[in-house]
Amino acid sequence: MRKPFIAANWKMNKTAEETEEFINSFLPLVKDVSGADILLAPPYTSLGVAARLLKSSHVILAAQNVFYEEKGAYTGEISPAMLKSAGCSCVIIGHSERRQYFSETDTIVNRKIKTARKNGLDVILCIGESLQEREANKTFDVLDRQLAGSLADLPLDRITVAYEPIWAIGTGKTATKEQANEAHAHIRQWMRKHKEGADAVRIQYGGSVTPDNIESLMTQPEVDGALVGGASLKPDSFAKIVTGAIKN
Numbered sequence: 001m002r003k004p005f006i007a008a009n010w011k012m013n014k015t016a017e018e019t020e021e022f023i024n025s026f027l028p029l030v031k032d033v034s035g036a037d038i039l040l041a042p043p044y045t046s047l048g049v050a051a052r053l054l055k056s057s058h059v060i061l062a063a064q065n066v067f068y069e070e071k072g073a074y075t076g077e078i079s080p081a082m083l084k085s086a087g088c089s090c091v092i093i094g095h096s097e098r099r100q101y102f103s104e105t106d107t108i109v110n111r112k113i114k115t116a117r118k119n120g121l122d123v124i125l126c127i128g129e130s131l132q133e134r135e136a137n138k139t140f141d142v143l144d145r146q147l148a149g150s151l152a153d154l155p156l157d158r159i160t161v162a163y164e165p166i167w168a169i170g171t172g173k174t175a176t177k178e179q180a181n182e183a184h185a186h187i188r189q190w191m192r193k194h195k196e197g198a199d200a201v202r203i204q205y206g207g208s209v210t211p212d213n214i215e216s217l218m219t220q221p222e223v224d225g226a227l228v229g230g231a232s233l234k235p236d237s238f239a240k241i242v243t244g245a246i247k248n
Helices: 016-030 043-052 079-083 096-101 106-118 132-135 139-150 177-194 216-219 235-245
Strands: 003-008 037-041 059-063 090-093 124-125 158-161 203-205 224-229
Touching: 003 235, 016 043, 016 235, 037 090, 043 059, 079 106, 079 132, 090 106, 106 124, 106 139, 124 139, 132 139, 139 177, 158 177, 177 203, 177 216, 216 224, 216 235
Parallel strands: 003 037, 003 224, 037 059, 059 090, 090 124, 124 158, 158 203, 203 224
Antiparallel strands: none
């Protein structure tokens, strides 16, 4: 059985001071949790304080993005070595907002994953369809294309896949538990067909996850956790999601 994996993606929220306040409030709420892996992905400027506060805890520290080159004249970018030095062991790659606002393609995502893995970082790979694509019955085609491009020439070890239907991110709309499980099952079937070790890969659901819907989502056999946005910005809310994920 795959261990639940609950990750917080804070996006462009929280200063270093706010990060310290969150972690000091959050850790006591989950100190006895052993039935799930927990991850925080604060903005770059908060990684230092987060690493210090999480050092003696069981909470994983991740970054929200990484560049595909290891060093050089790339003003404003962050390398895998920099993330590791800052205390990260994981990085989120390919989030729909990166694809939408910063024109990241599957080829770019693939390059980022390769560089991250080469430098010893675990990866959460984000994929998902738009509302227009779902309504046109192209969901599976989109997922297949994103998986093939993003995972080209890559093994599955130390990679988590996050299924995030774009139409459900930050909209308050959530895929039904059946829709989520159907997409996750398709993703796993693709991995079984094309890669080794597919059954060990955890597939998270992302898209307006809250304390109210996490238990329902986690009843589904192919839903192994959640990548949480807005509901992860408050310690008590995110803690309830973590504990709700392990009741099933």
